[in-house]
Amino acid sequence: MSDDHDDSPIAARVRELEAMLEEKGLLDPRELDQVLEAFAHRASPANGFRVAARAWVDPAFRARLLENANEALPELGLSMGGGLQVQRLHVVENTEDVHNVIVCTLCSCYPLSLLGPSPTWYKSTAYRSKVVSHPREVLEQFGLTLPETTRIDVWDANAESRYMVLPRRPEGTEDLSEAELAAKVTRNGLIGTAAV
Amino acid sequence: MPRMNDVGGQDGFGPVIEELDEPPFHADWEAHVMAMNRALIGQGVYNLDEFRDAVERTMSHESSYYENWFRAIQTLLKERGVV
Incomplete structure (x- = not known):
């Protein structure tokens, strides 16, 4: 370089x-x-894909991940210490009733070690300003239309705390291996601007 | 008064535009700015919070993300008499 x-x-x-x-x-x-x-x-969304797939196949891991992600990540050889300082990670789980989406309204805080470099749109003023006030509209711009009954929780990251979404496991994937499940996960799914 | 960067909930920034198959950096200089910043923080020339503060007080909505980073780095280096 x-x-x-x-x-x-x-x-x-x-x-x-x-x-x-x-x-x-x-x-x-x-x-x-x-x-x-x-x-x-080191910083690649493949890390986040592995985390989601493990959480889908291993309920005990999922519980540990949601309870204290920083303690659960080393089980997969991962950590939040890849950057300049170790950040606290909160993993927020999508359910039938609640959809989560992450943002950093002040700058560009992002779980880089799990998702790789963030896309420009995540850092844009358009996304940062609007996803907190009109999340449903923003998700629709990404092609994600949620039922009116689904609550949308928006998580605003900061210097010390980062968020990652645990998407819902796609239907009809009961027979897939953990690696095959990981291949189904997308970066936008872990940000919350897509379903998986 | 909120700083320029405090945009949460504001209107008027237009639609969110997603670039498909976006590379991590759009030009080599962006990667160099990122790496330079990490090195300078690693050397203790300034710290991460000072860098964040510098971005927030010198940023412009007309500049790209890494242009704002570069401006903040230059500002900090000037303030510390390094350049």
Whole structure:
């Protein structure tokens, strides 16, 4: 990643600052590459898919996950410590009566280690402003129409606490293996802007 | 007075637009800004809360997400006399 030749003005300014910081000994180009490698390989929505699938097949794990997600994640070799600080994770479960959706109205807080880098729409002012006041309308923009009787809970993340949705297990999947179930989960399902 | 970033419940930001098959970064410089920020926080030049505060006080709704990050990094480095 160190040798990019993007010629946009901002790319040039970023390169210039990077060079200056390297000169001052505040940045090591190898360290930058390591950060990017770690980010690309460790933070992936496949982690979240595994969590949901395990919760669907193992009721005891599901109970532990909903009770204290930070303590349950290591059972799958995962943690919320991949970033700069360990964050508290709350997993919120969709049911027949309640649908959950996550947001960070102030910035872009997101369970990165479980879902990978967040999509631009999650960080957009359009989503952040509207999903708290008109969640049903926003979900419809994503093609998710919920029955009027379904309550929608919107969870606003912050610097210390992150949320992830546990979607409902799709019907007719009783015979699928845990890995096959994990393949059914989607990132938007774990954010709450889609059903699985 | 709420800061620029405090948009929850406000109207007028238009529809949510989803980009299909969106890459983690749209350009290399965005990845470099992200990595640079982590490195500077790791070095203790500033901390995560100071960075968040800097984004919130310098952000513009006209700028992209990583443009706002870059502006915040530059602001903090200037304030600390690093550059």
